[in-house]
Structures are given as C-alpha cells and as structure tokens.
Amino acid sequence: MTGQFATGQVAAQVHIPPMPARSAGYDVVIRAGVLDELAPHAAATGAARYVIIADDNVSRLFGEAARASLQQAGLVTDLVAFPAGEAHKTRETWQRLGDRMLALGCGRDSCIIALGGGVTGDLAGFVAATFMRGVPFLQVPTTLLAMIDASVGGKTGVDTAAGKNLIGAFHAPTVVLADPRVLNTLPSRELRSGLAEAIKHGAILDAEYLAWIEEAGPALRRGDEASLEHLVRRSVEIKAGVVAEDPLEHGRRAILNFGHTVGHALEQLSAYDIPHGFAVGIGMVVEASIGEVLGITAGDVRQQLARVLRLLELPAAPGAVLAPQLFQAMLLDKKARRARPRAVLLSATGSVAPTNDGGWTHEVSEDVLAEALHSTLSGSRFV
Amino acid sequence: MTGQFATGQVAAQVHIPPMPARSAGYDVVIRAGVLDELAPHAAATGAARYVIIADDNVSRLFGEAARASLQQAGLVTDLVAFPAGEAHKTRETWQRLGDRMLALGCGRDSCIIALGGGVTGDLAGFVAATFMRGVPFLQVPTTLLAMIDASVGGKTGVDTAAGKNLIGAFHAPTVVLADPRVLNTLPSRELRSGLAEAIKHGAILDAEYLAWIEEAGPALRRGDEASLEHLVRRSVEIKAGVVAEDPLEHGRRAILNFGHTVGHALEQLSAYDIPHGFAVGIGMVVEASIGEVLGITAGDVRQQLARVLRLLELPAAPGAVLAPQLFQAMLLDKKARRARPRAVLLSATGSVAPTNDGGWTHEVSEDVLAEALHSTLSGSRFV
Numbered sequence: 001m002t003g004q005f006a007t008g009q010v011a012a013q014v015h016i017p018p019m020p021a022r023s024a025g026y027d028v029v030i031r032a033g034v035l036d037e038l039a040p041h042a043a044a045t046g047a048a049r050y051v052i053i054a055d056d057n058v059s060r061l062f063g064e065a066a067r068a069s070l071q072q073a074g075l076v077t078d079l080v081a082f083p084a085g086e087a088h089k090t091r092e093t094w095q096r097l098g099d100r101m102l103a104l105g106c107g108r109d110s111c112i113i114a115l116g117g118g119v120t121g122d123l124a125g126f127v128a129a130t131f132m133r134g135v136p137f138l139q140v141p142t143t144l145l146a147m148i149d150a151s152v153g154g155k156t157g158v159d160t161a162a163g164k165n166l167i168g169a170f171h172a173p174t175v176v177l178a179d180p181r182v183l184n185t186l187p188s189r190e191l192r193s194g195l196a197e198a199i200k201h202g203a204i205l206d207a208e209y210l211a212w213i214e215e216a217g218p219a220l221r222r223g224d225e226a227s228l229e230h231l232v233r234r235s236v237e238i239k240a241g242v243v244a245e246d247p248l249e250h251g252r253r254a255i256l257n258f259g260h261t262v263g264h265a266l267e268q269l270s271a272y273d274i275p276h277g278f279a280v281g282i283g284m285v286v287e288a289s290i291g292e293v294l295g296i297t298a299g300d301v302r303q304q305l306a307r308v309l310r311l312l313e314l315p316a317a318p319g320a321v322l323a324p325q326l327f328q329a330m331l332l333d334k335k336a337r338r339a340r341p342r343a344v345l346l347s348a349t350g351s352v353a354p355t356n357d358g359g360w361t362h363e364v365s366e367d368v369l370a371e372a373l374h375s376t377l378s379g380s381r382f383v
Numbered sequence: 384m385t386g387q388f389a390t391g392q393v394a395a396q397v398h399i400p401p402m403p404a405r406s407a408g409y410d411v412v413i414r415a416g417v418l419d420e421l422a423p424h425a426a427a428t429g430a431a432r433y434v435i436i437a438d439d440n441v442s443r444l445f446g447e448a449a450r451a452s453l454q455q456a457g458l459v460t461d462l463v464a465f466p467a468g469e470a471h472k473t474r475e476t477w478q479r480l481g482d483r484m485l486a487l488g489c490g491r492d493s494c495i496i497a498l499g500g501g502v503t504g505d506l507a508g509f510v511a512a513t514f515m516r517g518v519p520f521l522q523v524p525t526t527l528l529a530m531i532d533a534s535v536g537g538k539t540g541v542d543t544a545a546g547k548n549l550i551g552a553f554h555a556p557t558v559v560l561a562d563p564r565v566l567n568t569l570p571s572r573e574l575r576s577g578l579a580e581a582i583k584h585g586a587i588l589d590a591e592y593l594a595w596i597e598e599a600g601p602a603l604r605r606g607d608e609a610s611l612e613h614l615v616r617r618s619v620e621i622k623a624g625v626v627a628e629d630p631l632e633h634g635r636r637a638i639l640n641f642g643h644t645v646g647h648a649l650e651q652l653s654a655y656d657i658p659h660g661f662a663v664g665i666g667m668v669v670e671a672s673i674g675e676v677l678g679i680t681a682g683d684v685r686q687q688l689a690r691v692l693r694l695l696e697l698p699a700a701p702g703a704v705l706a707p708q709l710f711q712a713m714l715l716d717k718k719a720r721r722a723r724p725r726a727v728l729l730s731a732t733g734s735v736a737p738t739n740d741g742g743w744t745h746e747v748s749e750d751v752l753a754e755a756l757h758s759t760l761s762g763s764r765f766v
Contacts, residue, residue, distance in 0.1 A: 012412070013413065014413070014535075014616065016408050019630045026398075026399050098550055099544075133552055134553065167514065169517060170516055172399070172402060233395075236397045240397050240398075247402045247403060
C-alpha cells in the first residue's frame with residue numbers, strides 16, 4: 001500500500017441511501033368546471049415552460065383553448081399532438097414526442113400537461129417520466145375511464161407487439177383535474193366503457209355504491225353532471241384506497257383486476273375492436289360464473305352484475321367464443337403462473353375472496369372456464 | 384341527485400399518497416475477487432430469471448463466465464449483447480434490449496445484470512427502469528470510471544441526437560459489485576480516463592486524497608490491485624457523500640461537475656474522439672485557470688492538477704482550441720443560463736467556491752475564458 005491511507009481506513013462497502021420520494025402525493029380534483037382552472041394549477045409547478053400533449057382529436061376539441069388559457073396567464077406553452085388511438089401508444093410515438101420537446105428547447109424545468117384519455121395519460125406520463133430523467137406533469141383526463149382509472153396510481157407506459165403496457169414507469173402526476181363537464185362531449189360508447197369500471201369498483205369493495213349506480217343508471221346514461229361527478233369521486237376514492245395500501249402492486253392491488261383476466265383476453269381475441277370497458281363488463285360476468293363453478297361466488301352476484309350492465313347499455317355476456325381460445329388468450333395475462341391463468345373472484349357483491357394462502361387471485365383450469373362460459377352463454381338468454 | 388349518496392358525502396378532491404421509496408438504498412461492494420460472488424448476490428434478489436446485458440467486447444471477456452456462474456447456482460440466466468460504444472447508447476438499442484427480454488419471456492420477476500462500463504450501466508439501467516415499469520438490476524462495472532462515477536447516484540439513460548443522457552430515469556441498482564481485479568484487463572487509456580475522475584474527487588473535496596493519488600501515482604499506473612481498490616473505495620465514498628446530500632441534483636451535487644463544463648465542450652468539439660476522463664482532466668486545468676482569472680482560485684491549484692495529471696500520463700492542457708469555439712460548445716452544457724456557460728470553481732484544492740447567492744456554479748464570460756485559455760496554453764510549456 002502506498003501513501004498515507006491504509007486500506008482498512010475506508011469501508012469495504014459503501015452504502016448509498018435511497019432516493020427520497022419525488023412528491024408528497026397529489027390531489028385528484030373532481031369538479032364540474034375545474035378545467036377552467038388549468039392555468040393556475042400549471043403555474044403552481046413553477047416550471048419555466050409547458051407542453052400540452054394531446055391526441056389530434058382532443059387537440060382539436062380542447063387543445064387550443066387550453067394553450068390559450070395558459071398563454072393568457074403568461075406561461076410559455078406549446079401544444080403537441082399525436083395520432084389518436086391505442087395503436088399509437090408506442091415507443092415510436094414516445095420517442096417522437098421527446099424529440100419534439102428537445103427541438104422546442106425544453107429543459108429540466110419544463111412541465112407536461114397530459115390532456116386526453118387513458119392512452120394520452122399513459123403515453124405523455126411516460127414522456128414526463130423519462131424526459132431529462134423526469135419532469136413534472138399534470139393529468140387532465142377527458143374520458144370517464146381515464147378519470148376513474150388511469151388518473152390514480154402513477155402508472156405510465158406504452159404497448160409493444162408483445163402486449164399492453166409492457167414498457168413504462170411509475171411516475172405520479174402533480175395534480176389531476178377531472179372535469180365531469182367534458183364527459184358530455186364523449187361518444188356514448190366511451191362513456192359506457194367508463195361506467196363498466198365504476199361497476200367494478202362497487203363490485204369489489206362497495207355493495208352500496210353498486211346499488212347506487214343501478215339506481216342512478218338512467219341519470220348516468222343521459223350524462224347528468226351531478227351524478228357523473230358523484231360517480232367519479234366515489235370511484236377515485238375506492239381506487240385510491242386500494243392503491244394506497246399497495247402502491248407498487250405486490251399484493252392486494254390485484255383486486256382491481258376483477259373482470260380483467262377474461263376482459264383482456266376478449267380484447268385480445270377481438271384485436272382490440274371491443275372497447276376496454278365493454279370487455280371488462282363481460283369479463284366480470286364470466287369471472288362471477290367461474291366463482292360460482294368453484295363454489296366461491298354467491299349465485300346472485302352474476303345476476304346483479306348482468307342487470308346493472310344491461311341497464312347501462314353494456315354487453316353482459318360474451319359473443320361466440322370457445323373456451324380453448326379464451327383459455328389460451330387468458331394465459332397472456334400478467335397474473336398467469338405455471339401455465340394457468342388466474343382471476344380475482346368475489347365471494348359476494350362488495351367482497352373479494354382471498355385464497356387459502358392469503359393471495360388475491362385464483363387459478364382457473366380450462367374445464368372450469370368451459371363450464372363457466374357455458375352457463376354464462378345459456379344464462380344470458382334468461383337474466 | 385339520485386340514490387342514497389348525497390354529493391357532499393364524498394370529498395371534492397381525493398388525495399393520493401406518495402409512492403414509497405422502492406429500495407432501502409444499496410451497497411457498493413469494493414473488493415478484489417468480488418466478481419466471483421455474483422451468483423449469490425443475484426440470487427438474493429429472489430428473481431425468477433436473470434438477464435446479463437453487456438456490450439459485445441465485455442460479453443466476450445466476462446459474459447460467458449458470468450452466465451455460467453449463475454447457471455451453476457441454479458439461476459435461469461440469459462446473456463444479451465449489444466454493439467460496444469457510446470454511439471449505441473440510444474433509444475433504439477434500449478428498445479431492442481426490451482424486445483429481446485420480452486421474446487425470452489421475461490416478466491416482472493426478472494432481474495437485469497448490467498455488466499460493463501458506463502454505457503452499459505446507463506443503458507441496461509434504463510432498460511431495468513422501464514421494463515414492466517421497473518425490475519431490479521445489479522451493476523457490475525468493469526471500468527474504473529464506471530466504478531467510481533456511474534455506480535453511484537441511480538442515474539440511468541440514453542443519448543439522443545440533441546445531446547447526452549437527455550432521456551432516462553433515476554433507478555437505483557440493488558447492489559454494485561466493483562472488482563478492481565477486472566481493471567487490469569482494461570486498455571491503458573480506459574484506466575487513465577477513470578483516474579482523472581478520481582483526481583476530481585480529491586480536487587473538490589479532499590486535498591489529502593489528491594496528495595495520496597499523487598504519491599500512489601506510479602503504483603496506480605502499473606495497475607497495483609491494492610492501490611486501485613483504495614482509490615475506488617475513497618472515490619465512491621466521496622461521491623456517495625455528495626449524492627446523499629442532494630440525490631435529485633437540485634443544488635450542491637453540481638460540484639461533481641468540476642472540470643465538466645469545459646470537459647464536455649472539448650468532447651463535443653472532438654466529436655467524442657477524446658475519452659471522457661481526458662477531457663475532464665484538461666477541463667479541470669482550464670477551469671482552475673478561469674478561477675484564477677476571476678480571483679477565486681488559488682494559483683497553486685492549477686499547477687498541482689497539471690502535475691498529477693501528467694504523472695498519470697493524462698493530458699493537462701487543451702490542444703489548439705479557440706476561445707469562441709469553446710465558448711459556444713460550453714453553452715450546450717445543462718448548467719448554462721441566460722446564454723452564459725457556468726462552471727464549478729475551486730477556492731483551493733479540496734474546496735469548492737460557493738457563489739455569493741449560495742449557488743455552486745459561476746458564470747463564465749467569453750473574455751474570461753479567452754484569458755484563462757491563453758494562460759493555460761502558454762503555461763503548459765512550463766509547468
């Protein structure tokens with residue numbers, strides 16, 4: 001050893017402390033008209049410049065007005081659009097958006113505003129997560145599904161040929177502004193697709209809420225602002241409660257996947273032609289039926305789910321799908337283990353059934369699926 | 384309002400709590416022979432399968448042996464190589480690596496082992512940060528620069544045409560295994576490039592350490608294992624101390640940029656032909672000279688830096704570079720503000736000079752740069 005230090009004087013290993021949380025959490029603000037307050041919420045981030053990211057449809061509907069409101073507040077703001085649709089939620093679009101921001105001269109002191117549905121939130125959120133190793137972003141969901149689902153939990157990401165959301169990051173927004181007023185600009189099937197997720201929130205955790213959705217069904221279907229506002233609030237509360245207990249999805253957060261094992265498989269088999277919420281609605285009915293076959297789910301659950309779905313003009317039974325096909329598609333689900341798909345099952349409305357070993361997903365065999373599917377298909381003539 | 388809930392019964396906004404830190408920090412283990420313990424360190428992550436990412440050079444040198452050691456320990460392990468060189472630290476390579484992992488069937492329970500220099504750590508770390516929204520990774524640096532610089536701080540990322548490290552994420556490794564024994568397989572200029580960063584650590588924070596480097600210079604140059612081990616430990620300790628105080632680089636962490644404002648500019652002007660450490664070495668001398676011109680840096684600092692650099696066979700003065708060119712290139716640095724480059728300046732060896740307003744970077748005018756450059760060039764004949 002040369003010099004004044006002996007080897008023993010420094011540690012054999014050096015501990016690097018964890019990085020601190022990058023935020024103190026965030027608020028989802030739900031109020032008719034809150035979109036008018038976008039500029040002060042943006043200014044609160046203290047960023048030097050702002051980039052609104054929207055798909056070309058939303059850009060036309062709300063983009064220019066949003067940019068104008070920020071510019072009037074003295075904020076340097078650009079509006080960047082990308083082609084609408086899940087097919088564009090890719091690394092290629094993500095790369096183009098990052099390059100566009102670099103070309104605009106954006107630095108670490110920029111802030112992104114994700115204005116749009118779930119695709120935009122996931123994609124623009126992933127741009128925010130990775131631009132200069134992370135910049136703040138505001139989320140302004142313009143669909144019901146994005147308001148009650150994608151706005152809570154900090155998940156961002158893109159799809160690849162191998163599947164949905166396989167590349168991404170956890171990156172929480174600074175604030176989420178959910179304005180139920182924009183929902184009345186949505187096509188009916190977009191609104192209904194979101195209602196299916198709200199039904200899921202009631203089904204897994206709050207039987208009273210599910211009963212309220214049924215009662216409020218007609219008002220919800222005609223776009224009643226107060227009813228939609230209540231629905232968004234209660235659904236966000238429920239999802240937030242689950243996410244708070246298991247933020248990185250190691251355990252119980254899986255219950256939010258009720259209806260999704262079958263639902264994702266139906267989406268995949270339809271080549272994503274069926275809207276996500278429609279598929280989840282049917283998935284809940286089939287998974288309730290699976291639970292019945294396994295002796296886990298009470299018999300009235302499936303009937304109640306089917307009744308509420310129909311009331312909201314959502315499909316409540318699968319079309320002509322064969323069990324072997326569906327089983328194979330279910331194996332692509334992230335919850336699958338040892339070549340067996342797994343599903344979240346209810347014991348009763350508002351109660352998820354844990355497994356014997358404390359888990360939240362139950363193994364599904366092809367035989368059980370076939371039986372469940374058969375009774376769902378034949379049952380659909382009567383309920 | 385329909386149904387049993389009144390609007391007032393749910394909150395007008397819902398607070399989403401922050402996500403918890405994803406790790407409890409990590410250890411940098413520095414010991415000759417520690418590479419032999421890769422398998423137990425990997426197994427400790429509890430992952431279901433492992434992917435070693437290395438460039439094609441390192442893959443040839445160490446890749447197969449590393450894979451064999453993991454497989455012998457019963458761990459399912461793949462080795463994935465990418466073309467060596469900073470030119471491949473891109474989103475395209477990142478995308479190919481992610482796709483390769485998906486094709487291998489890797490899921491959320493995978494673990495990445497980044498085996499190589501700084502490019503590999505940054506690139507494979509970014510793959511780990513974004514694969515299925517983040518999987519654990521082990522860092523096994525095989526260059527001195529990667530051991531003492533990239534292994535501390537959790538920065539991952541890739542370059543774009545607009546600049547270096549512009550896209551990325553903070554994602555800390557599970558553990559860093561730094562084995563000084565592998566350094567003797569390095570080309571001399573790789574080793575010397577790393578020594579320049581170690582000199583920087585002494586220059587900014589530890590005059591005794593800088594004196595030790597000078598004393599141990601001959602041993603370091605011939606690759607003495609114990610001396611290299613000591614150097615890695617002390618440099619990691621110093622960098623870890625700075626990063627712990629300012630993990631997200633909001634303030635004082637900037638002092639690690641000493642020598643880098645000029646250094647990055649020289650790299651850029653050479654089209655990245657000059658090794659990073661060589662450029663930083665020259666950058667430190669020029670920035671010491673800038674500090675002298677501004678009356679901030681003591682006159683002996685530049686001489687000491689030049690002396691140690693020469694002892695370690697590193698260049699200590701810029702080649703024929705014109706001040707206006709260099710000034711323009713310095714403006715591309717992330718620390719630049721209001722069209723003026725900024726540099727970290729020393730008051731004396733081991734002491735960074737704060738600015739009057741408590742900042743850590745000083746504005747540099749083109750005149751000051753020209754004067755500093757002139758005295759560095761002419762001085763280089765004598766010191």
